[in-house]
Amino acid sequence: MAEKEKLIEVKDLQITFRVGKKDFVAVDDVNFDIYRGETFSLVGESGSGKTTIGRAIVRINPTSKGEILFNGKQINGKISKELDREVIQKCQMIFQDPMASLNERAKVDYIISEGLINFHLYKDEKDRAAKVQNALKEVGLLPEFASRFPHEFSGGQRQRIGIARALIMEPEFVVADEPISALDVSIRAQVLNLLNNLKQKRGLTYLFIAHDLSVVRFISDRIAVIHKGRIVELAETEELFHHPLHPYTKALLSAVPTPDPEIEKQKKLIVYDPSIHDYSVDKPKWVEILPGHFVYANDKEVAEYKEQIKD
Structure with missing residues (x-):
C-alpha cells in the first residue's frame, strides 16, 4: 500500500487559556495526523477540547506548546504573511451554530463572497457573482437566494450557506465543527450526504468534530476519542x-x-469513572496496540487491552 500523504500533523499540542489569575489547560499533549482525502473525526462530550483543537488548526486559537503542520509547514505561532494567507484560504471552517456564524445584516451574496473580496480571488464583478451562484448551486440552494438575508432561511439552509462560504475559497482542508448538531434530525442526513459528496467531488480533507459517535460512523475514515483535553x-x-x-x-x-x-431494552449504559485508572506510579503514554489503533494507557492497562484483543 502506498504511503499516505499527511496533510495536517498535530504534535504534542497544548492549548492554555487564562482564567482570572490562573491558567486553564484546555488541551494537553495531543498528537494525530490527518491524511489527504480522509475524514478524520474528533469525538467527545461538551467541553472536552475538540472545538478548541479545530480552531487552533485554522489559527483562531493560539497554542501554548507543540506544533501544527499543514503540508509540512508549521502554521501555529508566528508565521509569515504569505503562509498566513495560504492557511486562511486553504483551511476553512464550518461553524456549529449557523445563526451565530452568519452576519445578520449582510445579504447572502456578500456573506459567501467576503473571502473572495478580502483576498481578491476573482477577475471582475461578473466573475465574483458567477462564483457565488456556483457555490449556492453546489450546496443545493437556489441562485436567487443570494439577494436575501440569513434570517429568511431555515437552520439547514443557513448551514448550507456556511458550507458555501467555506467552499468558495477552494480549500484543501475543512474543519466541520458539529455542523449538524443545531439541525433537525431529518435535515442532518442531507447535510452529511452533502459534505460526503463535496469531499469526493473536490478531493477535500475533513476534520469532523462531533459528540455523537453514531453520526461519525457514517462519515469518518478514522476516529479519535477525546476526554478532558486528551x-x-x-x-x-x-x-x-x-x-x-x-x-x-x-x-x-x-x-x-x-x-x-x-x-435497546437490554442494553446497559456504561458510566465512565476516571478514578479506575491508577496513574500514581505507572504513568500512561500513547501506545499503538494494533497497527493504526492507539490508546492512552499505562503498562498494566496495555497488557489488559492486549488480552482483550486476543479473546
Whole structure:
C-alpha cells in the first residue's frame, strides 16, 4: 500500500487559556495526523477540547506548546504573511451554530463572497457573482437566494450557506465543527450526504468534530476519542466500533441508540469513572496496540487491552 500523504500533523499540542489569575489547560499533549482525502473525526462530550483543537488548526486559537503542520509547514505561532494567507484560504471552517456564524445584516451574496473580496480571488464583478451562484448551486440552494438575508432561511439552509462560504475559497482542508448538531434530525442526513459528496467531488480533507459517535460512523475514515483535553483512543472507524479498548470509548458507545427496541431494552449504559485508572506510579503514554489503533494507557492497562484483543 502506498504511503499516505499527511496533510495536517498535530504534535504534542497544548492549548492554555487564562482564567482570572490562573491558567486553564484546555488541551494537553495531543498528537494525530490527518491524511489527504480522509475524514478524520474528533469525538467527545461538551467541553472536552475538540472545538478548541479545530480552531487552533485554522489559527483562531493560539497554542501554548507543540506544533501544527499543514503540508509540512508549521502554521501555529508566528508565521509569515504569505503562509498566513495560504492557511486562511486553504483551511476553512464550518461553524456549529449557523445563526451565530452568519452576519445578520449582510445579504447572502456578500456573506459567501467576503473571502473572495478580502483576498481578491476573482477577475471582475461578473466573475465574483458567477462564483457565488456556483457555490449556492453546489450546496443545493437556489441562485436567487443570494439577494436575501440569513434570517429568511431555515437552520439547514443557513448551514448550507456556511458550507458555501467555506467552499468558495477552494480549500484543501475543512474543519466541520458539529455542523449538524443545531439541525433537525431529518435535515442532518442531507447535510452529511452533502459534505460526503463535496469531499469526493473536490478531493477535500475533513476534520469532523462531533459528540455523537453514531453520526461519525457514517462519515469518518478514522476516529479519535477525546476526554478532558486528551485523546484517549484513535483507530479506523469500524475497528473502533468493534474493538473499543478505553473505558471512556466504551461509555460513549454504550450511549449510542439502537433502532431495535428489544436490543435497546437490554442494553446497559456504561458510566465512565476516571478514578479506575491508577496513574500514581505507572504513568500512561500513547501506545499503538494494533497497527493504526492507539490508546492512552499505562503498562498494566496495555497488557489488559492486549488480552482483550486476543479473546
